[in-house]
Amino acid sequence: MGELILEQIINGIIAGSVYALVAAGMTMIFGVLRAINFAHGEYYMLGTFSAWYVISKLGVSYPVSIILGIVMTMAIAAVVGRLVMQHLVTAPFQSGVLATLGLSLILQNAIVLGFGGTYKMFPGGWLSPVFIGDISIAWQRIIILIVTIAMFVALELMVARTRMGRSIRAVSQNIECCAVNGIDVERVVLATFVLGTGLAAMSGVLTGPVNVTIYGGMGEAVTMKTFAVIVMGGMGNVRGTLLAGWILGIAESFVAGFIGLQYRDAVGFVILIAMLMFRPTGLFSLQSRF
Amino acid sequence: MARRVPMLVVVDRGRKAELPPECPLTSMADVVDPEERLMIRYAMTRRLALVAASAFAIIAQAEATAAQDVVKIGVISPNTGAAARYGAFAWRGAQLARDEINAAGGVNGKKIELFQGDSQCNPTEGVSALQRMLSQDKVSYVLGDVCSSVTLALQPMVENANVLLVNPASSNPQITYKAGVGGFKWSYRNYPTDEVRAGVVLKYAAQEKKIKKMAVLSVDSDYGRGAIVLTKKYLAENGVELTSEDYYKDKEADFRPILANIRRSGAGAIIMYGLADTTPIIARQMVEAGLAGKVVLIGSAEFNNPQAIAAAPSALEGAVEAAAWVPEHDTPRNKAFIAAYKAKYAGEEPNIHAYFFWETLRLVGVAAKQAKSEKQDDVRKALATITYDSIMGNVNFDDHNQANLPMILFELVNGKPAIKGTFSTKIIYPK
Numbered sequence: 001m002g003e004l005i006l007e008q009i010i011n012g013i014i015a016g017s018v019y020a021l022v023a024a025g026m027t028m029i030f031g032v033l034r035a036i037n038f039a040h041g042e043y044y045m046l047g048t049f050s051a052w053y054v055i056s057k058l059g060v061s062y063p064v065s066i067i068l069g070i071v072m073t074m075a076i077a078a079v080v081g082r083l084v085m086q087h088l089v090t091a092p093f094q095s096g097v098l099a100t101l102g103l104s105l106i107l108q109n110a111i112v113l114g115f116g117g118t119y120k121m122f123p124g125g126w127l128s129p130v131f132i133g134d135i136s137i138a139w140q141r142i143i144i145l146i147v148t149i150a151m152f153v154a155l156e157l158m159v160a161r162t163r164m165g166r167s168i169r170a171v172s173q174n175i176e177c178c179a180v181n182g183i184d185v186e187r188v189v190l191a192t193f194v195l196g197t198g199l200a201a202m203s204g205v206l207t208g209p210v211n212v213t214i215y216g217g218m219g220e221a222v223t224m225k226t227f228a229v230i231v232m233g234g235m236g237n238v239r240g241t242l243l244a245g246w247i248l249g250i251a252e253s254f255v256a257g258f259i260g261l262q263y264r265d266a267v268g269f270v271i272l273i274a275m276l277m278f279r280p281t282g283l284f285s286l287q288s289r290f
Numbered sequence: 291m292a293r294r295v296p297m298l299v300v301v302d303r304g305r306k307a308e309l310p311p312e313c314p315l316t317s318m319a320d321v322v323d324p325e326e327r328l329m330i331r332y333a334m335t336r337r338l339a340l341v342a343a344s345a346f347a348i349i350a351q352a353e354a355t356a357a358q359d360v361v362k363i364g365v366i367s368p369n370t371g372a373a374a375r376y377g378a379f380a381w382r383g384a385q386l387a388r389d390e391i392n393a394a395g396g397v398n399g400k401k402i403e404l405f406q407g408d409s410q411c412n413p414t415e416g417v418s419a420l421q422r423m424l425s426q427d428k429v430s431y432v433l434g435d436v437c438s439s440v441t442l443a444l445q446p447m448v449e450n451a452n453v454l455l456v457n458p459a460s461s462n463p464q465i466t467y468k469a470g471v472g473g474f475k476w477s478y479r480n481y482p483t484d485e486v487r488a489g490v491v492l493k494y495a496a497q498e499k500k501i502k503k504m505a506v507l508s509v510d511s512d513y514g515r516g517a518i519v520l521t522k523k524y525l526a527e528n529g530v531e532l533t534s535e536d537y538y539k540d541k542e543a544d545f546r547p548i549l550a551n552i553r554r555s556g557a558g559a560i561i562m563y564g565l566a567d568t569t570p571i572i573a574r575q576m577v578e579a580g581l582a583g584k585v586v587l588i589g590s591a592e593f594n595n596p597q598a599i600a601a602a603p604s605a606l607e608g609a610v611e612a613a614a615w616v617p618e619h620d621t622p623r624n625k626a627f628i629a630a631y632k633a634k635y636a637g638e639e640p641n642i643h644a645y646f647f648w649e650t651l652r653l654v655g656v657a658a659k660q661a662k663s664e665k666q667d668d669v670r671k672a673l674a675t676i677t678y679d680s681i682m683g684n685v686n687f688d689d690h691n692q693a694n695l696p697m698i699l700f701e702l703v704n705g706k707p708a709i710k711g712t713f714s715t716k717i718i719y720p721k
Contacts, residue, residue: 004554011546117370117408118378119567121597129578135550136580210578211543212571212601217371221541257547261536262510264547 007135008253014141016249017148020242021203022222023229024155025196031172031236032192035088035096039104040200040226041219047073047201048122048208048218049111055123062124066205073201074194081193086186089175104219111216118215125209144206151199152242159238168192172236221265228268231275234282244283360403361396361664363388363654364423365647366434366444367459368411372540375567376436376643380459381406383644384433386634387651397658402651405429409440411511411540411565416440417447424451430666431456433650436643438462438513445469448476454666456480456673458650459643461487461590462516466692467719476666478673478687480650482695484513484563485717487590487612488520490699492561494710495588495610496528501558503531507548507572508589509564510537517563517589533557540565545572549579559588566592566641573602586610592641594700594707609702615645615682616698618707624681645681653678653685690719 026040051069054060060068080103088096126139159165167188170178178185200222208214229248233240248268256264275282365384367377388402396402405427407419416435423429424447432448432455435441441460445468448455457465457479469477495501506521508514514537525532533555536548549572552560562572569591576582582605587593593609594616617628617639627648631640640648653676658664661672678685685693696714700707 004550007550008547011544011550015544015546112370116378117374119372119375121570121601127574127578129580131580136578138578210575212574213543213567215371215374217541218543253547256536256544257551261507261538261542261545261548264542265539 003134004257008257009250010135010137011257012250012253013246014137014145014249015253016246017145017242018203018207018245019222019225019229019248020245021148021151021206022200023226023233023241023245024152024238025199026226027230027233027236027238027241028168028192029085029196030230032168032189033085033088033096034093035100036227037196038097038100038223039107039219040100040197041221041223042104042107043073043077043197043200043219044204044222045111045214045216045219046076046107047204048214049115050201051205051208052120052122052214056120062126062209065124066202069205070198070201073204074198077194077197078190081190085193086189089185089189104223108216108219115216119213120215122208122212122214127209138210140206140209144210147202147206148242151202152238155238164188164191224265225268228272228275231272231280232283234285237282237284240282240284247283360401361431361658362403362405362427362429363431363433363651364405364407364420364427364429366407366409366416366419366423366432366440367436367643367647368440369406369408371410371412372567373411373437373565376411376459376565376641377408379641379644380434380436380647382635382638383631383640383647384651386631386644387648387655389634390630391652391655397655397664398662400664402655407434409435409437411435411437411440413439413443417443420444420447424453429453430664431654431669433458433647433654435460437511438465438516439511441465442512445474445477449474452476452666454478454654454670454673456650456654458646460513462512463520463717464512464516466690466717470687470691471689472719474691476670478670478691478693480653480685480693480695481646482614482697483692483717484517484520486713487697488517488563489524490697490713491588491590491610491612492521492524492528492530494699494701495559495586496530498710499559499586499608499610501586502529503533503555503557504559504561504588505533505552505555505557505585506535506537506561507545507552507564508537508562509568510539514563518561521561532561538564538568540568542568543571545575546579549575549581552585553579553581557585559586562587562589562591564589564591566595566598569593569595569606570598570601573598573605576605577602581605583607593702595641596639599702599705603705606702607705610699611701611707612697612699612713613642614695614697615642616700616707616709618700618709619681619698621681627681649680649682653680688717690717692717 022044026037029037047069050072051065054068055065084099129136129138167183170183171185171188175185229244233244252264252267255267365381367380368374369377384404388404392401405423407423409416409419432453436459438460441457455477459481461484463483463485466479468474506518508518534551586608588610590611593606593611599606656678657669657672657676661668673687682695687693696712698712699710701710
């Protein structure tokens with residue numbers, strides 16, 4: 001029994017790492033734009049699709065496809081950022097909701113139009129299992145965990161130490177003051193957006209081999225879970241996001257393992273509702289900055 | 291058409307209000323007096339509306355004449371989402387049959403025209419696809435859906451519209467419990483039900499493979515849950531004990547928590563009535579969780595799909611499935627069908643839904659020929675008494691509008707399905 005609980009915790013932490021990587025980008029974008037990016041899961045999907053495309057059509061190896069997948073997604077995000085997201089800086093809140101929901105539909109259906117609606121099999125990855133006692137786990141999942149932790153350390157350093165990071169924090173506090181002080185707000189917004197979507201793409205490329213099948217609508221479920229994670233972690237709080245992702249992952253894993261798989265997706269919604277009712281500022285801060 | 295006119299004006303005013311003050315006054319909108327501009331705009335729109343209306347009238351008339359020369363058939367299947375694979379095959383199978391029938395002169399001299407609807411394997415989407423077909427395309431026949439939950443939702447709708455629904459792919463028994471003398475007069479099914487399949491699969495696994503402890507992992511739908519309800523009827527007589535019972539959502543991608551439980555439960559088989567697109571995910575995660583080779587999959591989720599076998603050969607070895615059709619069914623006519631399908635679709639091997647949509651469209655064509663009419667009411671009556679010579683044997687419909695069709699039981703041996711026998715689907719209807 002003890003070992004089963006340990007195995008479910010490991011499963012949960014790895015699933016949660018995937019959520020956290022996606023959510024970190026979403027929460028940063030929310031910080032600078034005050035807009036929920038409803039299309040965020042679509043960049044997760046685009047990352048996976050780009051990698052699938054270069055592996056199966058151009059024959060590159062999986063490690064190279066990770067880089068290409070992220071770069072291709074960031075390039076698409078740069079165009080979207082320039083055409084849509086930058087305009088949201090001064091636009092009212094509702095525009096952000098509509099624009100990103102619209103983008104989500106466009107991106108999903110563009111993929112369905114271009115590649116068809118059927119599932120594709122994701123090739124590649126390091127799937128041979130490693131045994132830790134009685135628990136077996138694929139290398140790919142260990143890599144997901146290591147990359148997630150490394151990315152969060154890098155994000156913390158970037159936000160605290162670099163000029164870019166300081167600009168992001170400044171923009172998320174007061175746009176007018178940034179403009180007065182010579183910070184190019186639109187450029188910071190674009191950079192944050194491209195970086196955030198790059199994280200989602202990375203999460204997608206890394207999970208491709210363990211989730212096996214990919215399809216146009218695969219980002220939707222991820223977006224829904226991301227909401228629970230960013231609300232739990234506190235909107236705009238990068239560090240809280242990682243812990244929140246793990247909490248959601250473990251909670252889901254326990255519910256699936258001990259109650260029933262069919263109740264798994266309810267966990268995120270229950271957490272979301274409970275957080276909004278009792279601690280709308282997130283688990284880790286008493287006040288919201290926004 | 292005239293109704294749209296005021297709306298144009300409103301849009302125009304809105305745009306004016308948004309112009310920034312520094313914008314140079316160059317467009318006509320800014321030099322003409324607003325009242326006058328409104329008049330100009332109104333006159334222009336009225337003229338446009340007249341032209342458009344007459345154009346529509348001509349097109350509508352042309353369509354009405356064309357409609358008399360074709361038989362309109364709707365194909366509803368999941369083309370996006372978790373069962374999109376099924377829908378793609380279903381649509382290609384139906385198109386192949388349409389081309390063959392039309393090339394041979396059509397149905398009583400009339401060409402078949404197909405309309406495609408996407409149900410996404412979701413009853414709500416299926417119903418709106420059917421509504422579109424009824425109101426816009428004016429179809430007389432509907433083939434579909436693949437997913438039982440959608441078919442159950444379509445049945446009352448075709449009943450009200452007097453459109454003939456011939457289902458080629460859903461296996462939940464309820465569909466024909468409620469048809470024929472059970473109620474719905476416009477629903478027929480040319481596909482065997484899960485009624486007998488669940489028992490046969492369980493019996494084979496328990497007696498031939500000597501597995502007594504099994505776990506349930508099926509899709510959370512009328513199909514997946516329905517098949518497990520039937521399986522439970524046969525547990526006691528086969529001495530099988532269920533260790534756990536889980537149902538997955540159609541887009542689930544992480545089965546690790548369940549597989550971890552199953553590994554510790556000592557179950558020797560997973561009873562799975564699931565979706566073909568999820569089979570590779572589960573199979574690959576079984577390899578990862580160390581279940582491959584120890585636990586076999588039994589039930590139905592296209593275990594013989596070559597892509598799934600390629601994804602995780604060791605997890606699918608020994609899998610037992612009962613299916614209404616397999617490509618390995620060794621008859622000349624089946625080989626001819628597969629060859630025709632491959633020739634049309636770049637060498638792709640058909641699946642069960644390609645076959646059944648193809649065969650069912652041909653069945654409708656033959657019924658119309660026998661009825662000497664393509665009116666759906668005449669065809670419906672012809673179906674009740676038809677003896678149709680299908681690849682899988684003679685098809686007759688019982689008083690519940692259910693076709694009697696055999697099922698094939700196979701086990702995967704060295705990555706290839708080995709046929710272990712066929713059985714028929716005699717159904718005992720609930721009183």
